[in-house]
Amino acid sequence: MKKLLLILAITGLATMAPVQQVKAQIPIVDIIKNAIKKVIKAIDLQIQKQQNKVIWLQNAQKTLENTMSKLKLDEITDWVDKQKELYKGYYDELRKVKAVIAYYKRIKDITEKQVHLVNEYKRAWGLFQQDKHFTPDEISYMGDVYSGILDESIKNMDQVFLVINSFQTQMSDAKRLELINEASDRVDVNYNDLKAFNQQGILLSLQRAKAQNDVDITKKLYGIQ
Template identity: 65%
Template sequence: MKKKLAGCFICLLLVATPVRPAEKTAALPILEIVKAVTKKVIKAIDLRIQKLQNKTIWLQNAQKQVENVLSKLKLDEISEWTQKQKDLYKGYYEELAKVKSIITYYHRIKEITAKQTKLVQEYERAWNLFRQDKHFKESEIRYMEKVYTGILEESMKNIDQIFLILDSFTTQMSDLKRLEIINKAADQIDANYDDLTMFNQQNVLLSLQRAKTEADVNLVKEFYGIP
């Protein structure tokens, strides 16, 4: 992807640089889809975490009650502790460990969706600036739009993976397989975000290179918030 973005930057450099009117360009059609799906994932995760946290509290209380009963028994009475009660205690412990493990997975998934949200925000910030930058022609803005669309579409594939992980908690998927999918989705969204920021940096650099005077350079720096 980085090689492709380098090629994108070269294509922009090969285009002539007449001044372009600061026309309004609509946001990419895919943007609202990405936003809506990401919001849906975050809401689903928050709801599941809340339910699991409530279940954790219930299990901890139940386990504590069993422990209190055990602590009050005398040594000779412990031997009379029924197998059913032993299994009950063991069941609480195992279920609690399982719930805590799932919560950890959900928090990891939430980190991925947070990176997805950050990617969208970075796209919106840059897009709103580039479409007003008079150093770019309208044809170049349309070219940027194609690159951004590609990056956002790739990020959507990662969200699909996250939905797969969420569904996996109701299936027989192993922890190892689930963790593999989570790590893959995390790596891919990191790569998407890096591609986006690199493309943005290249475009800012191109705008600076096209500035013809020191005053123009300073205006570009101020426009993009460059120190």
């Protein structure tokens, strides 16, 4: 990515693809946005489903405890022995469900990071295309870089889908956590690369602005005080 940022500062990039081609590639952002919406909706539904299950388990636990409190002392020992495994099952299930909720919330956090990445891309890409300090070839090159970052975002979404599907298949908690952490790290890298690339472009534009009026217009374009 650092090499890409350096290349951006070079004018007259004759080998770059036409702007029209880049604009045809960029709609992959729609794929990402649709995937994000599906993931968030699926996570919200699953969290609600799992939370309902927690409530059911907690109510069952309360019923058991109330039943125990009504028994006579000489009946408690025998009753507890009979219900020990059932009691244990409730606690084990409750713990598992709460763990699933935690996983889903972590995945939702990752997905929302993707939302920020896509929004940051759309904002910057729209502004750079309005900036007269860049040649068509440079704008085309920027589009290629954005396409690369968005392609990586799709891979991140695939990782998130894999973790969601893992709750329906056999996968260890350790492996599930590993996949979640990997997806989170990659989203952070993509987002940081995107912001760095955007900042480099803004600085280059300001450097090319000659007259003070031109500088002021450029700062206004990018919302710089």
